[in-house]
Amino acid sequence: MTISQPSGQTARTAAEVGGARIVGSSEAFDRADGPGPYLMLADSLEGNDVVNAAGDDLGEIKGIMLDVQRGRIAYAVLSFGGFLGVGNKLFAIPWQALVLDTDRKRFVLDVSEERLKAAPGFDKDHWPSMADLQWASSVHSYYQADPYWRH
Template structure:
């Protein structure tokens, strides 16, 4: 898959569904390895061609939708998942300093490239990339 072919869709914005409903981690608290809260999983972005979860949309802050901040985190950074929380393999400050999620930019392949570059991991579409299935609760 080349950069120009990146086609990610937000679960709920399409007719795609997760094969196993237990894999739907929306609403769970996201923390770093030290237990510091980062936010909550608000959305899952799927690779339309392969129907695999590629990015988590994590939202923090705000009141009644005002002032909230949203960030995308590659699933490769998910360390563990239980019924209440998702542990990310980056510290809170790294995630908070990351690029914000802007739905207006998701049509640009450079946007997703920037997210992966920020977290210093290769994007899933790069040659030789190996998809790591998130350790979702089964």
């Protein structure tokens, strides 16, 4: 999928830029009230819902993890399951595996609920490190996303 770009810029695919794809009406791209969706405060994405292509609820974004040395987004933290925040499992979702739907103000992740439940996850007291390239590569492979550090 090709990303819509502001005027004067060449359109590139998400794989070429190593980022999330952006979809939505053109009005969402031509706003006078802010720079979004190309530049956004990371905390403005926290709490956004995540659904799959079938529209099934997969949880919500709990945070955005930055690779400070490379100046890139490493992954989004997805919270799924549990009840009223208790028993939730956290997942590191490669940024490139997400599609930002600006019309519905949510993300789309192309996995079934069953596949997400079987995905490698972690809890709030045991966060993984993308510095562990073996772990990071396995997460990117699971979600069929090109590792961001190769772009």
